[in-house]
Amino acid sequence: MAMITFKINRYNPDDEKRGHFVQEYQIDVPKGYTLLDCLNDIKWKLDGTLTYRRSCRSGICGSCAMTINGVNNLACETQVLGLNCSTVTVEPLRGYPVVKDLAVSLDPIVRGLLAVKPYLMTKTPPPTDQERLQSPEEREKLDGLYECILCGSCTSSCPSFWADKEYIGPHALLKAYRFVADSRDECPGEHLEPIDDKHGLWRCHTIFNCVEACPKDLNPTKAIAELKKELIRGKLG
């Protein structure tokens, strides 16, 4: 158990005059408590107005992504005593419009995601007697790509995104590669064309913040490198 101070960024859209401000809460944190457990304690016992998104509390829904001590992560996967500091700063995900307190608008994520056409695209009709087959080796290529929970941590951590809010974002590029790398997808060009743009993958400068931020340990920069190679191959013919 330890007394931990939480400095949480607050914002109420119904109180524009107050704007953004920081509120401090102090609670006794037992061993094993995640940040989500702490937020729940604060909300249920101290301040019912504290607003944040959460659902599965087991690191799979992606709802509780936020900026904790200056790094993006899921609140439900962050061990507060493991942060090794007596003051924890909790902010809504960097770079997205704040709806209320720690809840942000994910419109920038959705926009980028839909642009890459994030669904299997085929030209040939599916077999009538079975599913579209894939060898184990072909299936292995999707490891590290399909597990994305769309939490938004990566794009929120990207300096290129901070500089250019039109940047499609590492999350969308990872998703694009998930389909380009899928042996069953027959239209890679459909996923590649929207990202070949000045607001597309050419804004990636291999900064690697996304890799550090991803709570599922995925590597968007690696996927982007493969996409760049695909695009160049296409241009050189």
Place this chain on the structure above:
Amino acid sequence: MKYKETTRSGGALPWLFQRISGVYLAIVLFVHVVNLHILIDGEIGYAAIAERVATPLWKTINISFLIVALFHGLYGLWIVLEDYIHIGWLRVLIYGVIATIALVFAIFGTLTMITFQYGG
């Protein structure tokens, strides 16, 4: 949904050439620095370099070195500015300024090399 403003590429081939020119410069620039700061003794003056610079071989090397370095450096500058400048007309203006600087310095440097005569 329509995402891109244009159907043009976002810069695939310049991106590739930036890497290729980078490797080229890594070698040539390294040799250049070794030449000037390791192999030459005393102050670097006319006497130390002029005879070599006057030969057609070195003129060619120097001009190609200049053009590639100017491209790599100014395209790098453009990429940095493109990250931060999103106002349409300002982008076009800055692109024009950089392109002009590239042209002016390329011509300036090339002329220096082409017209140089030892003892002139």
Place this chain on the structure above:
Amino acid sequence: MRVIKRYRIHMGTFAWILHRLSGLGLISYLLLHIWVISHLSGGERSFDGIMHSFGSPMFKLMEIGLVGVILFHLFNGLRVTLIDMGVMVEKQKTLFVIAVIIWLGTWFAFSAIMLSKMGLLPFTV
């Protein structure tokens, strides 16, 4: 206020910042350098004149700094190129550490030789 804590600067972030700053510094230097070398067109006196005005020990020390900036941009640039080719992307931090070690090694060697030529070392290299 909107932001309480600056977003953490990881190793990759740091490498990018330094690469950007060194690049901007180098392009500024390049344009100056082209102008200086153009004095060749004015003949021996013109060229030696301008080279002499950059001959003081302070400028010589700045030259050592310039060599350091060139070498950093060079070795980190090779790291970026490797990553862009898809080579060792997962080991980008190791690549950065290696690049820094090689950078410091070569810069040290260059500096020692340059300082010795200036007579600033008690021995010659």
